[in-house]
Amino acid sequence: MTYLAVPISGKDLESCKKQIAAAVKAGAGMLELRTDYIEGLNVDKLRELVEFAKQTALPIIVTCRDSNQGGQNILPSEFRKKILIEAVKLGADLIDCEYSNFIKDFGEPIKKALAESKKTKLILSEHNFNGPFENLNIIYDDMFTAYPQAIVKTAYKANHINDCFAAFDILKKYGNKTIAICMGQAGIISRIIAAKLSAFLTFASGGENQETAAGQLTIEQMKNQFRFETINNDTDFFGVIGEPVEHSIGPVVHNACFAAENLNKIYLPLLVSGSQLEFNQFLDNITARPWLGFRGFSVTLPHKTSALEYAQGKGEYIEPLAVKIGAVNTLVIGLNERITGYNTDYAGALDALTNSLGITKKQLLNKTAAVLGAGGAARAIIAGLSDVRAKITIYNRTVSKAQGLATDFGCHWAELKEIEKLDAQIVINCTSIGMYPNNDTSPVPAKCLKKDMVIFDTIYNPLETLLLKQAKQAGAKTVSGAEMFINQAAEQFKLFTHKNCPMEILRETTFESLRNKT
Numbered sequence: 369m370t371y372l373a374v375p376i377s378g379k380d381l382e383s384c385k386k387q388i389a390a391a392v393k394a395g396a397g398m399l400e401l402r403t404d405y406i407e408g409l410n411v412d413k414l415r416e417l418v419e420f421a422k423q424t425a426l427p428i429i430v431t432c433r434d435s436n437q438g439g440q441n442i443l444p445s446e447f448r449k450k451i452l453i454e455a456v457k458l459g460a461d462l463i464d465c466e467y468s469n470f471i472k473d474f475g476e477p478i479k480k481a482l483a484e485s486k487k488t489k490l491i492l493s494e495h496n497f498n499g500p501f502e503n504l505n506i507i508y509d510d511m512f513t514a515y516p517q518a519i520v521k522t523a524y525k526a527n528h529i530n531d532c533f534a535a536f537d538i539l540k541k542y543g544n545k546t547i548a549i550c551m552g553q554a555g556i557i558s559r560i561i562a563a564k565l566s567a568f569l570t571f572a573s574g575g576e577n578q579e580t581a582a583g584q585l586t587i588e589q590m591k592n593q594f595r596f597e598t599i600n601n602d603t604d605f606f607g608v609i610g611e612p613v614e615h616s617i618g619p620v621v622h623n624a625c626f627a628a629e630n631l632n633k634i635y636l637p638l639l640v641s642g643s644q645l646e647f648n649q650f651l652d653n654i655t656a657r658p659w660l661g662f663r664g665f666s667v668t669l670p671h672k673t674s675a676l677e678y679a680q681g682k683g684e685y686i687e688p689l690a691v692k693i694g695a696v697n698t699l700v701i702g703l704n705e706r707i708t709g710y711n712t713d714y715a716g717a718l719d720a721l722t723n724s725l726g727i728t729k730k731q732l733l734n735k736t737a738a739v740l741g742a743g744g745a746a747r748a749i750i751a752g753l754s755d756v757r758a759k760i761t762i763y764n765r766t767v768s769k770a771q772g773l774a775t776d777f778g779c780h781w782a783e784l785k786e787i788e789k790l791d792a793q794i795v796i797n798c799t800s801i802g803m804y805p806n807n808d809t810s811p812v813p814a815k816c817l818k819k820d821m822v823i824f825d826t827i828y829n830p831l832e833t834l835l836l837k838q839a840k841q842a843g844a845k846t847v848s849g850a851e852m853f854i855n856q857a858a859e860q861f862k863l864f865t866h867k868n869c870p871m872e873i874l875r876e877t878t879f880e881s882l883r884n885k886t
C-alpha cells in the first residue's frame with residue numbers, strides 16, 4: 369500500500385491545525401508536518417503540533433527541511449537537528465532528514481535517538497529543484513548503505529516526461545522502501561504511478577494553492593479523478609499525449625467511464641514536449657517497461673503525425689484511413705508491447721453527423737457537403753466523407769491547402785470568401801473561427817444558412833457557437849463539436865477496453881467539463 373501523504377505547511381499552529389483537519393476530512397493517509405514553514409518554530413510549538421496531529425491517528429512525518437533543499441525558512445543547522453531529535457522523542461512515526469546533512473553531523477545523534485525509540489523510522493532524502501539527478505542509482509545505493517533501515521527518498525524536477533522513467537526504475541527495484549517523486553508539470557504522472565509500483569508514499573496537497581512542490585495534485589484529484597485507492601499491481605494505464613495537456617478534458621471523461629464500468633484502468637495527462645524525437649523516446653521508454661502497464665493513448669496536437677510515423681517505423685498495423693488522413697489520434701499497446709494506430713476523429717465526426725440526422729453512413733452517399741477549413745480536423749472529416757462518397761467542396765482561407773486536400777481526396781475547392789455562394793446539404797466548420805474567446809464570430813454569414821441544411825460546427829468551446837445559434841434561428845438542423853468529441857472518445861474507449869462505452873456517463877461528464885470551461 370502506498371500512503372497518500374498530505375504536507376502541512378501553515379505559518380502558525382492555528383493554520384497547521386486547520387490544514388490537518390481539512391486533510392483528515394479529505395481522506396489523507398499520512399501527514400507530513402513541514403515544521404520549516406512555521407514562523408518562530410520552537411520545541412513547544414513542535415510538541416503542540418505533534419500532539420494535535422497524533423489525535424488524528426494518522427501516521428506522522430516530521431520534516432524540518434534545509435533551505436538548501438527547498439526549506440521555507442532559513443533555520444540554523446543545529447536547530448533543525450534538534451527539532452528532528454525532539455520529534456523522535458515525541459513519538460513521530462517518521463522523521464525526514466536530508467542525506468547530505470545525515471552524513472555530515474546529523475547522522476550520529478539521529479541514529480542514537482532512533483535506537484532509543486521503538487517507534488520512529490527514518491526517511492533519508494535528496495532534492496533537486498533544477499532537474500534530474502545524473503546518478504540516481506548511486507544515490508540510492510549510498511543512502512541505503514548509510515542507514516539500511518531507512519526509507520530512501522528522492523524528489524527531482526522532471527524537465528521532460530522522459531525524465532520520469534529513471535524514478536520508475538528505482539521504484540520497480542526497491543518498491544515500498546523507497547519514495548521517488550518527479551516534480552513539475554512533466555512529473556505529474558510519477559505521483560500517481562507511484563501507487564502501482566508500491567512506493568512507500570506519494571504526496572498530495574490538501575487543496576488548491578497549498579502545494580509544497582510543483583506538480584502536486586490535490587487530494588481530491590488523486591482520490592476522485594485518478595481513483596488513487598484502487599491502483600494496484602494490475603492497474604492498466606492510458607493517457608492523452610500532447611502539448612499542452614493540462615486543459616484536456618480527456619482525463620476527467622475517460623476516468624469517469626472507466627470508473628462507471630468498474631475497470632482497473634486509469635487515464636493520465638501525458639505532457640510530451642518536443643517533436644518526433646522526444647515522442648519516439650517516450651514510446652520507446654513505455655514499451656521497454658511492460659511492468660508500467662500502459663495499454664493505450666489518445667494523441668492530440670502536435671503529435672498526431674508523429675504517432676503515425678512511429679507506428680509506421682515499427683511496421684505495425686495502422687488503420688488504412690488513418691494512413692490516408694496522415695494522422696493517428698489513438699494508439700493501442702497489444703501483446704508483446706506492439707503498438708497499433710487508429711484515427712477516431714473521422715469516425716467520431718461521421719457518427720455525430722449520422723446519429724444527429726438519424727441516418728446510416730451509407731445514406732451520406734451523394735450528399736453535398738461544404739467543409740470549411742483544410743487543417744487536421746478537416747482532413748480527417750474529408751477522408752471519412754469521401755470514404756462514403758459524399759460530394760465535397762473544401763473552402764479555405766489559404767487556397768493552396770484547399771487545393772492540396774482536394775487533389776488528395778478528389779473534391780472541389782474554393783476560397784473561404786466564396787462561402788457566400790454556399791449551396792450544400794451539409795456544412796461543416798473545421799476552422800477555428802468562432803472558437804473561444806472569439807465567440808461572436810462565424811465563418812458563414814447568417815443569410816447563407818437555410819432550413820433544409822445541416823450545420824455541423826466541430827468547435828466545442830463554446831458549446832454553442834454563433835454559427836450554431838444562427839443555424840437554429842434559420843431552422844436548420846445542428847450538430848455540435850461536443851457530439852464529435854463524445855463519439856470519438858466512445859470509439860477510443862472501445863479500442864482501449866473492447867467494451868461499449870457507457871454513453872450516458874460520457875455525455876454527462878463531457879458536457880459538465882465543457883460547461884466549466886466557458
Ligand code: NAP
Nearest residue numbers: 741742743744745746765766798799800826827849852853
Ligand atoms: P488546424 O490544423 O490548425 O487548422 C485550422 C484551420 O482553421 C485551417 O484551415 C485555417 O486556415 C483555419 N483558420 C484558422 N484561423 C482562421 C481565420 N482567422 N480565418 C480563416 N480561417 C482560419 O486545426 P485543426 O486541428 O484542424 O482544428 C480546427 C478546428 O476543429 C478547431 O476549432 C478545433 O476545435 C476543431 N476540432 C474539434 C474536434 C472535436 O472533437 N470536436 C477535434 C479536432 C478539432 P488556413 O489554412 O488558411 O490557416
